Amino acid sequence: MIAGALLAPLLPGRARGPWLIALPLVALAVIWAVPLDAMSSIEFLDYTLTPWQMNSIGRLFATVFAIMAAAGTLYGLHQARPIELVAAQIYAGSAIGVCFSGDLITLFAYWEIMALASTVVIWSNGSERAYRASLRYVVMHLFGGVLLMAGIAGHVTSTGSVAFGPLALDRAAHWLILAGVLLNAGAPPLSAWIPDAYPEASPSGSVFLSAFTTKTAVFVLWVAFAGAPILVWVGLYMIFYGIIYALLENDMRRILAYSIVNQVGFMVAGIGIGTEMALNGAAAHAFAHIIYKALLLMSAGAVLYMTGKRKCTDLGGLFQSMPLTTVCGIVGALAISAFPLTSGFVSKSMISQAAADETLLWVWLLLAAASAGVFLHAGIKFPWFVFFQKDSGLRPPDPPRNMRVAMVLFAVLCIALGVYPAPLYAILPFPVDYIPYTAAHVITQLQLLLFAGLAFFALLPLMRRTNTITLDTDWLYRCLTPAAWHQLERLWLALRRIRDTRIQPWWQESLLRQQLHAMLTSRFSARATIGNFVLLTTLVLLSYLVLYLLF
Amino acid sequence: MKRTPHWLVRRSTIRLLWIAFATVLAATVAAETIGDLHGHFGVDASPGFSAWFGFGACVAMILLAKLLGLILKRPDGYYDNRDP
Structure with missing residues (x-):
C-alpha cells in the first residue's frame, strides 16, 4: 500500500483517484486472504525480525483501517490536494503495518512513518495555522517516538528479544514504552496535540487523522499492556x-x-x-x-x-x-x-x-x-x-x-x-x-x-x-516555555550590557588588574619555573580539599 | 421580505416536541416495570436509577465545565501573537 501510494504521483490525474481508492481495498482483500498465524521473518543485524504476522486482533484493526482509507479517499477525492491523499495513503498503510508487526523494531519503523505522513496530511491544508500546528504536532510525536525507542532499546538489552507481545510493567523500559504509546493515544498530560492539530487539517485531512494514530496506540496497548x-x-x-x-x-x-x-x-x-x-x-x-x-x-x-x-x-x-x-x-x-x-x-x-x-x-x-x-x-x-x-x-x-x-x-x-x-x-x-x-x-x-x-x-x-x-497543557509549551526563554534572553542581554558599561571600564582601570597582569606576564611567561607550578598545583589541591570537606 | 420560518422551528412545533419528549421520558421510566431490571450492584436497581443518575451526572458535568471555563477560557485569538 505504501509502495502503491508512492507510485500515485506518477499516474495521470484522472487515474490517480481510482488507484488510491483501489489500493486499500486490495489491501483489505489481502488481509482476509492470508490465514491466521501466518508470518514472515527476516534476519536483520543480529535480530530476527517479523515484519508480517497475522493474528485476529491485528486483522480487526487493519480491516477497519483499510475501510477507512478507502472511504476517506473517496470523501476527499476532488477536494483534497493530491499530496494529502498520497500522504494519507502512506499514513494508513503504515498504520496497517503496525497491526501486523511481529517485532518491536518493525513496529517502531512503521510508527515513525505514521508520524511523518500524518504531519504531511496536516501540512497539506496549506494555511499558516496548519503549518504551525503541524510543527507542534511533529515535535510532540518525535518526542513520543524517542520515549518509545528508549523503551524498546531498554527492553531489548535486558531481555535480548525483539518480539512484540505482552509486557509487564516491572521495569523502567516498559514504562517508557507505555509512555510513548500513551502519548499517541492522547493520554494526559500531553493530550492537547489532538485538538490542537487535527482541526487545522483540511476537511478530509481531519477525517484521516481521526482514525489512525490514536487507534494504533490503542492496538499496541491492547497487545502489550x-x-x-x-x-x-x-x-x-x-x-x-x-x-x-x-x-x-x-x-x-x-x-x-x-x-x-x-x-x-x-x-x-x-x-x-x-x-x-x-x-x-x-x-x-x-x-x-x-x-x-x-x-x-x-x-x-x-x-x-x-x-x-x-x-x-x-x-x-x-x-x-x-x-x-x-x-x-x-x-x-x-x-x-x-x-x-x-x-x-x-x-x-x-x-x-x-x-x-x-x-x-x-x-x-x-x-x-x-x-x-x-x-x-x-x-x-x-x-x-x-x-x-x-x-x-x-x-x-x-x-x-x-x-x-x-x-x-x-x-x-x-x-x-x-x-x-x-x-x-x-x-x-x-x-x-x-x-x-x-x-x-x-x-x-x-x-x-x-x-x-x-x-x-x-x-x-x-x-x-x-x-x-x-x-x-499546550499552554506550557506554547506560552510558558517561549516566554521563559524570552525572559532568559533579556536577562542575558541585560547582564552583557552591565558588563560592557559598568564592569569592563572599571576593570580596565583597576589597580588589581594592572598588578595581576604584571604578575602573570612576569611569572608565567618566559621565566616560568617549576616552583610556580608547584605553588599553583598546591593551591588547586588545597581548594579541592576545602570543597571536599565542605560538601 | 421576511421569510416564513421553517416548520421545524415554529413555536408551535417546538411546544409539541417538548410534549413528545416529556412523554418519551416518562415512558422510559414506566417501561422499567415491564422489563426485568436486575441491577449489578443493588444501587442501580432502584427505581429510575439511570434516569436520575444520567440527569444528575450531566448537570454536574455542565456546572464543572462552567466553573473551569471561568478559569481556563481565553479569547479566541489568544495564541495568535504568542506562538513561537
Missing part, C-alpha cells in the same frame, strides 16, 4: 477530560477532536480492566468508533467546505439547506452516544458490562456517567449548534457527490453494525458471549441518554457558545 490497572484510571481521566473540554469548546471540529480523546478513554479503560469481555469491548469499540467518528468529521468537514466557517457561534440553522449532511451528522452523533440500533450501543456496552462483571462499582458508575456525558457533548451539542440552534442565515447546499456518497456509506455502516452486530462480534479476538439487546439494557440506556438530553435543554442558557478557546 492488557490488564494493567493504571490504564483504567488513565482511561477514565481521558473520558472526563474529553467531555469537559468539549463542553467548553466553540470550534466544531475541536469539539469532535476532544471527543476522540473521550472515546479512546473508553477503550483504554477497557484494556485496563483486561478481561476477555473488556478486551473484546475495547477492540469492537475501536472498530465502531473509527467509522462513526469519521462520519462526524465528514459532516463537519462538509459544513466547513461549503460555508468556510468552523465556529459554533457562526453556524446554525443549516438543516434547512443541508438535509443529507444533517441526517448523516445525527446518525454519527447517535452512534457515538451509543443509542440502541447504532454501532456504539453494541460495542461500548461491552466495556461497561465487563466493569459490572468484575464488580468494579466506581468504574461502572463513572462509565455510566460518561456515557450520558458523551451524548451531552458530542451527541447533542455538535448537531444542535451546527445544524439547529439560532438561524445563522447561511443556506449552503449539500456537498459534492463524492463527499455525500462517503457520508452515506458510513452512516449505513453505523446503523448496520448496530442492528446486526454478529459479523463484528465474529471477528473479535475472543468468542463473544454477550447479547446487547436485552430489554433491561435498552431501557436503562434510553433513560440515561434521554435524561442527559433533558439536562442539555434544561441548562441550554449555560451552554451558550462564546467565542473563546480553553487553555490546556
